Amino acid sequence: MEKLKTAIFYGADAVYIGGEAYGLRTRAGNFDYTDMQEGVDYAHAYGAKVYVATNMMTHEGDEAGAGDFFRTIRDIGVDAVIISDPALMTICASDAPGLEMHLSTQQSAVNYETLNFWKDFGLTRCVLGREVSMEEMNEIRAKTDVEIEAFIHGAMCISYSGRCTLSNHMANRDANRGGCSQSCRWHYGLFEMDEPGEHQSITEAGTEPFSMSAVDLSMIHHIPDLVNSGIDSLKIEGRMKSIHYVSTVSNVYRKAIDSYCADPENYILKQEWVDELWKVAQRELSTGFFYNEPTENEQLFGQRRKIPQYAFVGQVLEYDQDSQIAVIQQRNNFGVGDELEFYGPGMRHHQEQLHSLWDEQGKPIVRAPHALQIVRMKVTQPVKPNDMIRKRK
Amino acid sequence: MIELLATAESFEQAKHLIDCGVDTIYIGEEAYGLRLPYSFSREEQRAVIAYAHAHGRKVTVAVNAILHNEQIKTVPSYLTFLKENGVDRISVGDTGLIQLMKQPDYYIPFIYDAETIVTNHRQVDFWAKFGAVGAVAAREVPFEELQMMAKASLPIEVLVYGATCIHQSKRKLMRNYFNFIEKSEDVSRQRDLFLSEPKGDDTHYSIYEDCNGTHIFANNELNLLPYLGQLAAVNLTTWKLDGLYCSGESFVSIAKLFVEAREAIKAGLWSEALGAQLDRALRRFHPAKRGLDTGFFLLKPDQVK
Numbered sequence: 001m002e003k004l005k006t007a008i009f010y011g012a013d014a015v016y017i018g019g020e021a022y023g024l025r026t027r028a029g030n031f032d033y034t035d036m037q038e039g040v041d042y043a044h045a046y047g048a049k050v051y052v053a054t055n056m057m058t059h060e061g062d063e064a065g066a067g068d069f070f071r072t073i074r075d076i077g078v079d080a081v082i083i084s085d086p087a088l089m090t091i092c093a094s095d096a097p098g099l100e101m102h103l104s105t106q107q108s109a110v111n112y113e114t115l116n117f118w119k120d121f122g123l124t125r126c127v128l129g130r131e132v133s134m135e136e137m138n139e140i141r142a143k144t145d146v147e148i149e150a151f152i153h154g155a156m157c158i159s160y161s162g163r164c165t166l167s168n169h170m171a172n173r174d175a176n177r178g179g180c181s182q183s184c185r186w187h188y189g190l191f192e193m194d195e196p197g198e199h200q201s202i203t204e205a206g207t208e209p210f211s212m213s214a215v216d217l218s219m220i221h222h223i224p225d226l227v228n229s230g231i232d233s234l235k236i237e238g239r240m241k242s243i244h245y246v247s248t249v250s251n252v253y254r255k256a257i258d259s260y261c262a263d264p265e266n267y268i269l270k271q272e273w274v275d276e277l278w279k280v281a282q283r284e285l286s287t288g289f290f291y292n293e294p295t296e297n298e299q300l301f302g303q304r305r306k307i308p309q310y311a312f313v314g315q316v317l318e319y320d321q322d323s324q325i326a327v328i329q330q331r332n333n334f335g336v337g338d339e340l341e342f343y344g345p346g347m348r349h350h351q352e353q354l355h356s357l358w359d360e361q362g363k364p365i366v367r368a369p370h371a372l373q374i375v376r377m378k379v380t381q382p383v384k385p386n387d388m389i390r391k392r393k
Numbered sequence: 394m395i396e397l398l399a400t401a402e403s404f405e406q407a408k409h410l411i412d413c414g415v416d417t418i419y420i421g422e423e424a425y426g427l428r429l430p431y432s433f434s435r436e437e438q439r440a441v442i443a444y445a446h447a448h449g450r451k452v453t454v455a456v457n458a459i460l461h462n463e464q465i466k467t468v469p470s471y472l473t474f475l476k477e478n479g480v481d482r483i484s485v486g487d488t489g490l491i492q493l494m495k496q497p498d499y500y501i502p503f504i505y506d507a508e509t510i511v512t513n514h515r516q517v518d519f520w521a522k523f524g525a526v527g528a529v530a531a532r533e534v535p536f537e538e539l540q541m542m543a544k545a546s547l548p549i550e551v552l553v554y555g556a557t558c559i560h561q562s563k564r565k566l567m568r569n570y571f572n573f574i575e576k577s578e579d580v581s582r583q584r585d586l587f588l589s590e591p592k593g594d595d596t597h598y599s600i601y602e603d604c605n606g607t608h609i610f611a612n613n614e615l616n617l618l619p620y621l622g623q624l625a626a627v628n629l630t631t632w633k634l635d636g637l638y639c640s641g642e643s644f645v646s647i648a649k650l651f652v653e654a655r656e657a658i659k660a661g662l663w664s665e666a667l668g669a670q671l672d673r674a675l676r677r678f679h680p681a682k683r684g685l686d687t688g689f690f691l692l693k694p695d696q697v698k
Contacts, residue, residue, distance in 0.1 A: 107488070188589060
């Protein structure tokens, strides 16, 4: 819920969330109906949309109750479901008419005829497979008239999504039903076998082990190409991420897209936007398949580059202009003397060193060590509720 | 009606398979078909179809690749070729191809084969509405669920012998790795490389690259020979033998064992003892260094989270 509100507050036009069933992120803090209603009401009040990910591939029996589920979330006002299983689509279409369906990336839709198929079936939007290049996307746009959504930032499957069951076979966890153990990111032995079955490693000891770990996607350098492609929705992956991450990434892309659309001729990518994304980056960043087929440089091998690490230390709850006192909810240990960076929607930023800190009762303190502790601090520049505070680790 | 399908790696092998009693030969070309023992030229495809038909058998051609725009443009001429040569069925894994085949000129009865994502009979019923005449069950579906999948309006094909693909990436995952460690290596299937899990030195997942990307296979080949009676009893009677990792006469010998099993079942002579006997024979022909197991077949549905 907090992530949903944060994403919208920081500029997202839509958020996608998980329900309590049929999704693919079983550990992502999914929404029950009451929460979903609150989230939908909040989003709609801001003119934003809510999509519910129901993109599991059902096994026999998993579909039980799906009709009720779709009807209920339709009546709650959910704007669309993100869906990949034709069994669930059939149920959704028959039991919850009026609930829009978006094709999930799990179907690996990578050509225009595939989009035409789903459009004919009644889907209103297709999320493309991550293997589609910019050139292919432009052609798909030209040859279809269904809405197109593409991932532009975040973690990626290294396989064709949906076509990987490493996790099923190696960890008894179903990748297509929310259990993915991310086995692709493990380190593997690589060897040949002689006839009796003896393993002969083909690399010397000490060599970087084989793995299949994709670096993350970031299209911040290519906003004009994305906007000009004419696709309808740019998607940021991040259901498992923090509000620090969600606010930062939404903020940057909102700013970049708005800047470009306002004045395409004079648009310049600002280094500070890129720097901002790196503050929450968890891996190296790349452009995926958009401009070329990913090479070894788009996989995590060897010594990892040191990504600047920032800790999310708090969120502004209130601010009083006269006294310059901000009320903060603590998210990570911080205290007097720390260099803090404040940011808010629209890429407002400032930095200052913390000099005075009080607890909720007004008693001066030196550090705020407790999770979710409410503290007061003096700030030299104005801040607003929902502004975030981070510091360098 | 039991149908026994087998892949072929040459015209010669296809002939032997037909001669020993296989019902349907499964072939294709690499540009459109996934993980085939051999990429048949058009001329060879024509020859296999002609030979099979002359002997009253069928041919299914693999057109099950994930198709990008360029392939979607070229695949119609392949469909035309296949139609002209009387192919019986094709296997399909890309929805765009199904869209194309809404045009009667291109339609060929097809088996829906999107590998990992065919896990529920309702999905199969969905594809039936768009012209599918069969579907291939994902290898990750246990027997208990397969029985329920048999309720589908189409025959469900089950792999009963051979390799299970568990990962397909468009990326050149091996070439990328070898570039990183600056080693030049052959990454084709012929190189026969394996992965082992970090905590399982004795595991051996086959891996290779081709024009469709990188493919990884389950630790052991699937072998359901001892369970054919159970499959037949619940109407799962479309059985595939995949010879990707078992070549030449060995594969034909294995196919013969399945033919023998099919005949025994048809004649009401199947028994556990016969299953065990045929299974022992199969192990003599299966490549010594490669394992066999039952995959997800015997798992309880709740053993997979």
